[in-house]
Amino acid sequence: xxxxxxxxxxxxxDLKVHFSTEDGVVKAVDGLTFDLAKGKTLGIVGESGSGxxxxxxxxxxxxxxxxxxxxxxxxxDGKELLTASERELERLRGNKMSMIFQDALASLSxxxxxxxxxxxxYRKHTGASKKxxxxxxxxxxxxxxxxxxxxxxxxxxxxFSGGMRQRAMIAMALVCDPELxxxxxxxxxxxxxxxxxxxxxxxxxxxxxxxxxxxxxxxxGVIADIADDVLVMYGGRCVERGTKKxxxxxxxxxxxxxxxxxxxSLDGPVDVPLSPIPGSPPSLLNPPSGCRxxxxxxxxxxxxxxxxxxxxxxxxxxxxxxxxxxLTADQRRDFFADxxxxxxx
Numbered sequence: 001x002x003x004x005x006x007x008x009x010x011x012x013x014d015l016k017v018h019f020s021t022e023d024g025v026v027k028a029v030d031g032l033t034f035d036l037a038k039g040k041t042l043g044i045v046g047e048s049g050s051g052x053x054x055x056x057x058x059x060x061x062x063x064x065x066x067x068x069x070x071x072x073x074x075x076x077d078g079k080e081l082l083t084a085s086e087r088e089l090e091r092l093r094g095n096k097m098s099m100i101f102q103d104a105l106a107s108l109s110x111x112x113x114x115x116x117x118x119x120x121x122y123r124k125h126t127g128a129s130k131k132x133x134x135x136x137x138x139x140x141x142x143x144x145x146x147x148x149x150x151x152x153x154x155x156x157x158x159x160f161s162g163g164m165r166q167r168a169m170i171a172m173a174l175v176c177d178p179e180l181x182x183x184x185x186x187x188x189x190x191x192x193x194x195x196x197x198x199x200x201x202x203x204x205x206x207x208x209x210x211x212x213x214x215x216x217x218x219x220x221g222v223i224a225d226i227a228d229d230v231l232v233m234y235g236g237r238c239v240e241r242g243t244k245k246x247x248x249x250x251x252x253x254x255x256x257x258x259x260x261x262x263x264x265s266l267d268g269p270v271d272v273p274l275s276p277i278p279g280s281p282p283s284l285l286n287p288p289s290g291c292r293x294x295x296x297x298x299x300x301x302x303x304x305x306x307x308x309x310x311x312x313x314x315x316x317x318x319x320x321x322x323x324x325x326x327l328t329a330d331q332r333r334d335f336f337a338d339x340x341x342x343x344x345x
Contacts, residue, residue: 094175094178100183145201230242255293
């Protein structure tokens with residue numbers, strides 16, 4: 001999903017992540033491919049359990065190697081991460097790639113000040129002195145919009161509001177100027193006003209540093225605000241991908257239609273009811289045969305020969321655009337036109 005004149009900074013090829021449990025093998029990610037260029041934001045969207053977070057924890061090497069079977073390829077600036085040693089990954093984490101977690105209060109240590117936690121990350125990767133690390137922590141807190149950073153640097157996480165803690169997490173993630181930033185639903189627990197502030201902050205920092213960002217969310221409204229490209233995941237697989245405009249304005253997969261139908265429209269009639277997707281996400285211990293979405297798909301009966309339940313649809317991608325669905329291109333166009341018409345009345 002990159003332009004032809006820009007080589008991907010991050011390249012993921014046919015990634016499979018399977019966990020061994022007492023009940024069997026969980027196929028958390030089952031054949032995922034995407035690219036991301038510097039200065040661009042990839043939005044990964046899907047319901048809980050679709051494989052979004054597992055994908056990105058695997059990129060960072062934050063998985064139990066004894067219980068996890070991983071196959072495929074992850075290249076970061078040309079370096080293979082899946083075969084990298086733990087020492088190499090520790091050197092890369094925080095320095096070349098970093099992550100903002102969803103729950104800042106759970107991710108920050110309650111026993112140490114905000115400044116010490118930001119400073120320790122900086123010292124580990126740069127060898128800076130305590131004085132230099134403190135100055136850098138103050139600088140980063142100022143950069144992410146914390147008032148009186150020279151005073152708040154000595155506060156503990158519980159003394160910060162939710163929005164301020166998330167800003168502190170962003171400061172910690174960016175303290176070493178990483179080239180890849182993974183944001184795992186960083187605005188979920190925040191009110192709408194603070195969400196908007198955090199999104200603006202990430203966009204400003206990306207413009208300043210040229211950072212490549214993976215933004216994980218279940219909220220297509222957030223995706224519309226921040227992403228350049230969108231990857232829709234379901235049951236551990238990519239079911240649709242394309243630019244933000246392509247996926248949100250002309251989606252090609254029934255699951256994406258369902259996601260759009262289950263959220264209110266700001267530019268349509270206020271009395272149009274939401275249309276939740278029927279059923280529940282599949283068990284990744286024993287996923288459905290064929291298309292993993294077919295048990296919940298209202299269009300499966302439109303496909304002849306029962307292929308939806310027996311044959312896995314391939315993700316046909318042209319110029320970064322594609323969807324894994326057995327419906328023909330004409331059927332998808334017509335069915336989406338009918339869907340869009342019902343949403344506009």
